[in-house]
Amino acid sequence: MKRRNFLKLMPLAPAAMLPLTGAAHASLWNMMNKTRELTDAEREANSAAAIASIDTVEPILSYDTANNLHMAIAQYEPFVARGGWEQVPQDTYGVTMGVARNGVIQLKRRLLASADMxxxxxxDDAFDGPTDAALRRFQARHxxxxxxxxxxxxxxxxxxxAEARLRQLRVNLMRVQAxxxxxxxxxxxxxxxxxxxxVVEGGMVQRRHTAVVGRxxxxxPILxxxxxxxxxxxxWNVPVSIIRRDLIKxxxxxxxxxxxxxxxxxxxxxxxxxxxxINWQTQEAVNYRFRQDPGPQNSMGYVKINFHNPHAVYLHDTPTRNLFGENARFHSSGCVRVDQVQDFVSWVLRDNGDWGPAAVGNAFATGERKDVDVREPVELHTTYISAWANRNGVVSFRDDVYEFDMAGKVTFET
Structure with a gap:
């Protein structure tokens, strides 16, 4: 499902999880207590709890994840059969602590339906502390x-x-199992x-890195x-495809x-x-080789991470690190940009001797061109898992950006 397509959907029939009881039925004391402002420390604690709920050590490609997906599907199936969850109206846009607004009741019921609250x-219609915590958990899961x-x-x-989410769970279970x-x-x-x-070793995630992937x-490519x-x-030797699509423009x-x-x-x-x-009004430029010098402006940043593949893609650093903070990180031309790349490279070079994070950082700082063969080449998988569940029973979802879920695609040629 795409955001642009979603806006065209007709609303689902509501599936109320709890009786609708408005704020008028709450006591004055209760309302005053619920609508107080959270402190910065309380907000940070809610965010930390949300992130901790998804930050477990089992790898996304594992038998543990497959078992967890089985359990998630068993919970979603009867819920979907009863009609799923109701729509959340646009009245909730920008809602914040300490206010009551139309739409908050539906927001709360939606968060209750997915066990975030x-x-x-x-x-009631008060956006209170528990609502803040639940919404942050929902955001972390997605x-x-x-x-x-x-x-x-x-x-x-x-x-x-909810029906679309159930379909995601089913197709991704098959991918993980495969x-x-x-x-x-x-x-x-x-x-x-x-x-x-x-980054996985011994059946446990050693660390996770934010990435930027292909638009x-x-x-x-999956490989x-x-x-x-x-x-x-x-x-950086500029690929012909980028010369043609971007550089001439x-x-x-x-x-x-x-x-x-x-x-x-x-x-x-x-x-x-x-x-x-060169005549830039024509395609003449594709007949030449374009090479970017090393340095902080280089499109690959301070390091390129090579693996054999027929697509001429690789992992690399980047000078545009602000992209790692975005929700939708689909900006590259197929290669993968790695956040905290210094630690990642150190892990890859673990068996090469003295290549701790400080040594890697020093190699960046010198500006010296240096190629290091990995003594024990590390297995790499690029894959497509848009729904998974962890040992805490927390289910995570992502947009079907390449529409492989929509096509029901389970296996991929590599």
């Missing part, structure tokens, strides 16, 4: 910024029908819909390989673009050319 005796207020992305996720038996003891998983990376029209080499302070918009980005042009004999020697 504990059961209560009555549901990979959204944990803010405690209903923004556009949160409202969309709240209104995806992959779980094939994994090595030590491996890396790039989960594309979630735009995050799991819808330039998807990250299995091994990380075999680390390039420190790399050159950028040069027409800004004739100084190549100079500003420290990208140089070479012909087939290795002779360097100047930008003015």
């Amino acid at each position: 504990p059961m209560v005796d009555r549901v 990979g959204l910024k944990v803010t405690g207020h209903v923004d556009d992305a949160t409202w969309y996720a709240l209104n995806v029908p 992959m779980a038996p094939t994994l090595a003891n030590r491996y890396v998983v790039v989960n594309i819909p979630a735009a995050f990376i799991e 819808i029209d330039r998807p990250t 299995k390989s091994r990380i075999h080499q680390i390039n420190f302070n790399p050159y 950028y040069m027409n918009e800004n004739p100084n673009y190549l100079t500003e980005q420290k990208i140089r042009i070479f012909d087939s004999s290795g002779q360097e050319l100047q930008p003015y020697q």
Whole structure:
């Protein structure tokens, strides 16, 4: 399901989880207590609890996850059969602590329906402390910024029908079951819909990294390989597809673009050319090689992480780290950008001797071009899991960005 398509859906029949009891039935003391402002410490505690609920050590590709998905499906099936959850109206946009507003009753009932909020005796229209905690938990489960207020992305996720979520659980169970038996003891998983990376060893997640993956029209391919080499302070050789799609356009918009980005042009004999020697009104540029010098502006940042594949993709650092803070991190041309890449590279090079985080950081800082072959190449999987569940019974969902769920796709050629 896509956000642009969702807006066209007709509302579902409401499935009230609790009797509708308005704020008028609450005592004055109760209302005053519920609508007080939370302190910063209380908000932070709610966010920490939300994040802790999803931060367990079992890998997304594991028998544990498969068992947890079985249990989640068993809970969703009878609920969906009864009609699922009701819609949350747009009146909840921007709602915050300490106010009562139309739509909060439906918001609370929605959060109760998905077990983000504990059961209560009555549901009123006050956005209170428990509502804040429940909404933050919901946001964490859906990979959204944990803010405690209903923004556009949160409202969309709240209104995806329960039936659609059940379909996600079923197709992703089959994907996990297919992959779980094939994994090595030590491996890396790039989960594309979630735009995050799991580093796994001995059946447990050692660390997770936020990632930026391929946009819808330039998807990250699904594959299995091994990380075999680390390039420190790399050159970036611009792919022909990016020259054709992007670079020519950028040069027409800004004739100084190549100079500003420290990208140089070479012909087939290795002779360097100047930008003015190329006709940017044509496709002439695709006949030349474009190479960006190492440095902080380099599109791969301080490090490139290589694995054999027919798609010419790789993992890498990035100078645009602000993208790691976005809800939807689908910006690349197929490669994968890695947050906290210094720690990631150190883990990959564990068997190469003295390559702790400090040594990796020093290699970044020197600016020296250096290639290091990984002594024990690490298994890598890029995959597509848009729904999973953990040992806490917490179910996580992500948007079906490449529409593989919609197509019912379970296995992928690698």
